Amino acid sequence: MSQDRPVLQQLQGPSSTRILGVGSYQPERIVTNDELSETMDTNDKWIRDRVGIIERRFAAKDELLVDMAVKAGANALADAGVDPSEVDTVIVPNCTMPSGIPNAAAQVADRIGITAPGAFDLNAACAGFCYGLGVASDLIRAGSAGKVLVIGAEKLTDSVDPTDRGNAIIFADGAGAALVGASDTPGIGPVTWGSAGDLVDSIYMRDHKYIYQEGQSVFRWATTQIAPIALRALELAGLEPSDVDVLIPHQANLRIVEAIAKKLRAKGAREDMVVADDIRYSGNTSSASIPLALDHMRQAGTAKSGDVVLAVGFGAGLSYAGQAFICP
Ligand SMILES: CC(C)(COP(=O)(O)OP(=O)(O)OC[C@H]1O[C@@H](n2cnc3c(N)ncnc32)[C@H](O)[C@@H]1OP(=O)(O)O)[C@@H](O)C(=O)NCCC(=O)NCCS
Numbered sequence: 385m386s387q388d389r390p391v392l393q394q395l396q397g398p399s400s401t402r403i404l405g406v407g408s409y410q411p412e413r414i415v416t417n418d419e420l421s422e423t424m425d426t427n428d429k430w431i432r433d434r435v436g437i438i439e440r441r442f443a444a445k446d447e448l449l450v451d452m453a454v455k456a457g458a459n460a461l462a463d464a465g466v467d468p469s470e471v472d473t474v475i476v477p478n479c480t481m482p483s484g485i486p487n488a489a490a491q492v493a494d495r496i497g498i499t500a501p502g503a504f505d506l507n508a509a510c511a512g513f514c515y516g517l518g519v520a521s522d523l524i525r526a527g528s529a530g531k532v533l534v535i536g537a538e539k540l541t542d543s544v545d546p547t548d549r550g551n552a553i554i555f556a557d558g559a560g561a562a563l564v565g566a567s568d569t570p571g572i573g574p575v576t577w578g579s580a581g582d583l584v585d586s587i588y589m590r591d592h593k594y595i596y597q598e599g600q601s602v603f604r605w606a607t608t609q610i611a612p613i614a615l616r617a618l619e620l621a622g623l624e625p626s627d628v629d630v631l632i633p634h635q636a637n638l639r640i641v642e643a644i645a646k647k648l649r650a651k652g653a654r655e656d657m658v659v660a661d662d663i664r665y666s667g668n669t670s671s672a673s674i675p676l677a678l679d680h681m682r683q684a685g686t687a688k689s690g691d692v693v694l695a696v697g698f699g700a701g702l703s704y705a706g707q708a709f710i711c712p
Pocket residue numbers: 425426427430431434435510549550553597598599600602603636637640668698699700
């Protein structure tokens with residue numbers, strides 16, 4: 385190669401990032417287990433015992449994924465005290481946007497008042513938020529973005545057969561968001577992510593319409609394969625299990641959450657580690673479940689500013705991702 389060939393300039397961002405603010409939104413309508421048992425063969429006791437859900441929120445017919453994402457995203461900006469004009473990138477992890485085009489991110493950004501941002505959806509199903517947080521942090525560290533709004537949002541009720549008791553009792557609607565920006569000290573650890581595409585048939589959209597899942601295989605996979613991912617996220621961040629103040633696994637099933645916590649405690653996580661159980665009142669909201677739980681736990685005071693939080697998402701794909709971060 386001759387010596388006078390042009391050399392491309394490379395960008396370099398700040399070395400550290402953190403979550404600047406968190407926000408969430410849930411639809412008004414509360415759906416109890418008793419209400420579901422009016423239309424399908426199930427009951428409150430079975431759902432509480434097997435899944436841990438007490439109630440969940442269903443969006444109205446005319447309330448869209450995009451509407452919920454706008455509210456959660458705006459709440460995260462308000463929490464951070466950041467004006468929309470300062471945001472340059474919007475990522476909307478989701479798996480229930482009804483059409484391939486347009487994506488959710490560009491219209492959500494526009495409605496929040498963010499002008500001409502980089503805007504894209506990200507589909508890693510229930511692992512989506514942790515994937516999005518990892519991408520946001522690395523975009524900033526690479527110099528490609530300044531402030532990134534990550535909004536996990538789902539309207540799962542459109543993708544569930546309301547008479548299928550295996551799924552209709554689990555899935556729900558909502559949105560949760562985090563604003564990510566530069567930091568003087570490391571506030572978001574490296575993401576660890578991966579997939580098991582050979583198990584793709586265990587959760588998928590049957591006939592492009594309704595979610596189908598082999599409940600027991602997913603349960604077995606999640607309770608055996610996810611704790612090691614969480615431990616790997618800690619290792620990458622240079623942390624020990626005993627450093628974790630708050631554990632937020634994807635809220636798929638309370639028994640899965642408890643199994644992951646038990647495995648981490650067997651490796652040295654503290655007994656007083658707070659474990660998210662937001663599924664009890666929110667159901668499984670896929671990409672939204674982790675930021676929804678984080679926002680609710682901050683409001684309840686169970687996750688405090690400065691706490692070390694360990695998040696791990698997992699679901700269809702099969703896909704998984706996790707990272708440690710500091711609670712804003
Ligand atoms: C879906 C899930 C709740 C089903 O629970 P399960 O304990 O595996 O239930 P099974 O399908 O084995 O059924 C057990 C019994 O409960 C009954 N049952 C199943 N669903 C029921 C319901 N909604 N209400 C009442 N009874 C139910 C079954 O008929 C069966 O009865 P039987 O023993 O008399 O035959 C559970 O497998 C699960 O949570 N899996 C993980 C799913 C998940 O997290 N997916 C999302 C990943 S992102």
